[in-house]
Amino acid sequence: MQRRRSKSVAGTAPNPKKLDVPLRKLSTSSPFTFRRKKSSNVTDVRIAFVGTLGVGKSALTVRFLTRRFIGEYENSADYKYRHMMSLRDEIVHLEVLDARSENDLSNDVIRWADGVCLVYSITDLSSFWTLRTWAHKIRECRKNLVCEFILVGNKQDLSHFRKISTENGRALASELGCSFFEVSAAEDYQSICDALCKLYQEVTLYKNRRKMSIFGRVFKNSHK
């Protein structure tokens, strides 16, 4: 069945900045508190939503950025958004990519992202198993550079059509060594926010550790 294409989400994002792919327009109302902080406290993190066709990547992205669920989204390209939020006393600059993936996960997306949100639909078995292959592909492609990811089962509100149990979701996450969340872009904002915050924390932890080890190496070499 042909999927309905609708217009982009209406409105304008708070200070949207154009990136190298089309930037969708977002609602003016932001769910986050915009507080000015010292620039040293600002952290940049790139997060990509990936998953097979129709699992709800756009719905999750828009829900996270605007708290809204629109229903139908334009799906003709990858979309990046620039977003700023306040998280535990820290200003966080996020670049969020809603990656349009047909049957494969592109290496460009893997190389671009600091953190990946692997999304499946709990009503679609193949969307679930595909992610196992993709997670291994991410690890392989990044080699020494870790790319943090989380596993997200979307469409929790459609539990009467459920094909993947919560236990199966948890089992795959533990096999992949990542955190697991079940969410509904249609009905719930908080669990999506929790999932993204967890991913953000894991990414920054990794980035900080990496920075420290590089700094440690430089320091050691300069004192030889």
Ligand SMILES: Nc1nc2c(ncn2[C@@H]2O[C@H](COP(=O)(O)OP(=O)(O)OP(=O)(O)O)[C@@H](O)[C@H]2O)c(=O)[nH]1
């Ligand atoms: N019931 C329900 N429907 C959802 C949910 N999330 C997304 N949908 C619906 O699922 C369909 C696909 O959602 P999209 O957000 O366009 O999915 P996508 O993964 O971005 O799709 P592609 O870009 O085509 O790969 C739309 O009809 C959404 O309204 C959800 O949590 N619950």
